[in-house]
Structure formats: C-alpha cells, structure tokens
Amino acid sequence: MAIGSGNGATGGYKKRTQDVPCETTGTAVQKDNQLVKCILKWYATNPKETTRLFWNKSIYFWSPWTGPIANGTMARNPWVSFSPAISIASASNEGYKLVVGNFGKLISWIWLFSGLALLFYGYSILWKQRNLERFIANLAAIVITSNWAISLLTIGDHRFRVPIMGLSLFLQAVGIKTLLRGGKPAIVDGPTLR
Secondary structure, eight states: OOTTOSTTOOSSOOSOSOOSOOOOOSSHHHHHHHHHHHHHHHHHHOHHHHHHHHHHHHHHHHSOSSSTTOOSOOTTOGGGGGOHHHHHHHHOHHHHHHHHSHHHHHHHHHHHHHHHHHHHHHHHHHHHHOSHHHHHHHHHHHHHHHHHHHHHHSOOOGGGGGGGHHHHHHHHHHHHHHHHTTSOOOOOOOOOOO
C-alpha cells in the first residue's frame, strides 16, 4: 500500500517505498496497522491525487501485457517470450516506433476499452437471463471487482489480473458470442433462483 500512495506515487512501482508521512510505534504488526491507517487517511484527504492514482492503477491493471500503456512485472509470463508486439519492437527502429508510438498507443487503448466493454456486455447478457446465469454473472463480477479494488489500494500491475483471467475471459466470451449471434443471447432453460 505504501508503494502505491503518496505524492511521489505514479500508480505503479517506484523506487521510494513510503511517501506518506506516518509516525509508527510498537510491534511490527502495530506499525503495519498504523501505516495502513495513515495511507487510508492520505487517500481520503487527497481526493484529486487519489483519483489520478486510481485512474493510473486501473489502466495498469487492465492494460495489455505489452505495449506503450503497459506497466507491470510480466517478465516471467511465457506469452511475452513470443509476443508479436515485442518481436516487432525489437526487430528494427521503425518497429519500435510503430509499437510505442501513436499507432501502438491507439491499438493499446482500443484493446483495453474493448476488453472492458466486452466484459461488461457479457455480464449484462448473463444478468438478463434471471436464472442460474445471473448468479454466475454476479459471482464472476464480485471476484473481478474485488481483485481490481485490491489493486486500487495497492499498486497497478497487470499481473494481478492473472488470477481472474478465467472469469474475465468467460464474461468476454459471452459478450463476443452474443455479438456474433446478432445481439441475441442464447436462451437457456434452467432453474429460476429465488
């Protein structure tokens, strides 16, 4: 929490670990509790900075694995070893400019917002079913938003999205399938939850 807060914070990793002033005394557990209170107080008393940090952390959390808006620690991600964006960027100076320049930024933003739009669309499709699908949609949304909220209070990093990838991809797949069916969701006859 200390890394992601304070006046020197960017929303991602930084060199200084604590920019929030806090007087702590006692055992290690008591000091940690006091530091958490100081950080939460800092968020509450600095709404403009908090909004900026939450925006940055959200971008970093939902960003593509690679590209100009990515900010995270996915170096050990096996997908990164054969990422087309990394291959293009490392092939030549022109490729690097293409990936990190305006075109790369446009593609990254489209990727980020379309992924979120599909996630919300898939959720809304399941929500409208009013059966077991609504329960599944709510369960997925709770897990996804709680993981995202944890990132908002700590630091933004797209690797923190990995534990919820199955659920977020599931909702996105429901959205894509519905779009491919012309906006008509598959009707499932199932038990109504009361």
